[in-house]
Amino acid sequence: MSQIYINGMRDDPSVREYDTLDASVQELIQAAAAARNQAYCPYSNFAVGAALRTSDGSIYSGCNIENSAFAASICAERTAAAKAISEGKREFIACAVVAQQEKGFTTPCGICRQFLAEFAINGKDIPLYAAKPTNLPLRVLCSSVLELLPKSFSLDNGK
Numbered sequence: 001m002s003q004i005y006i007n008g009m010r011d012d013p014s015v016r017e018y019d020t021l022d023a024s025v026q027e028l029i030q031a032a033a034a035a036r037n038q039a040y041c042p043y044s045n046f047a048v049g050a051a052l053r054t055s056d057g058s059i060y061s062g063c064n065i066e067n068s069a070f071a072a073s074i075c076a077e078r079t080a081a082a083k084a085i086s087e088g089k090r091e092f093i094a095c096a097v098v099a100q101q102e103k104g105f106t107t108p109c110g111i112c113r114q115f116l117a118e119f120a121i122n123g124k125d126i127p128l129y130a131a132k133p134t135n136l137p138l139r140v141l142c143s144s145v146l147e148l149l150p151k152s153f154s155l156d157n158g159k
């Protein structure tokens, strides 16, 4: 893999070019980017979009929704997951997150990592792709929910 330098820093080897990813992953990133356009973020002005693909091939997307009572806000990842789960879809096979930061990629916050890890059932990991809406050629951080949160909280309830 060729090394890519951004702002003088070498990329993480898990960063890949968008064009090299499967069409299904590209579609998921585009869905997350489209959802980002719906973000309600008047306080942070930091728009985030997320999309989850479920085992039946469906895509559920979401944006961050802020609130003047800050704690009532919800992230894009949990918005997307709540939409899927409330429609009876719990088996997630991929997740995409799109946001714009100058440096680095936007990965899920701690709460969202825990929230998604709940559905990495029986250690079945969920690939996660973090991308930016601009910056061509588009580059994508390829990770997974369990890589981001390797020792999540879990009740020993025989699940």
Ligand SMILES: [Zn+2]
Pocket: 075, 076, 077, 078, 108, 109, 110, 111, 112, 113
């Ligand atoms: Zn979050």
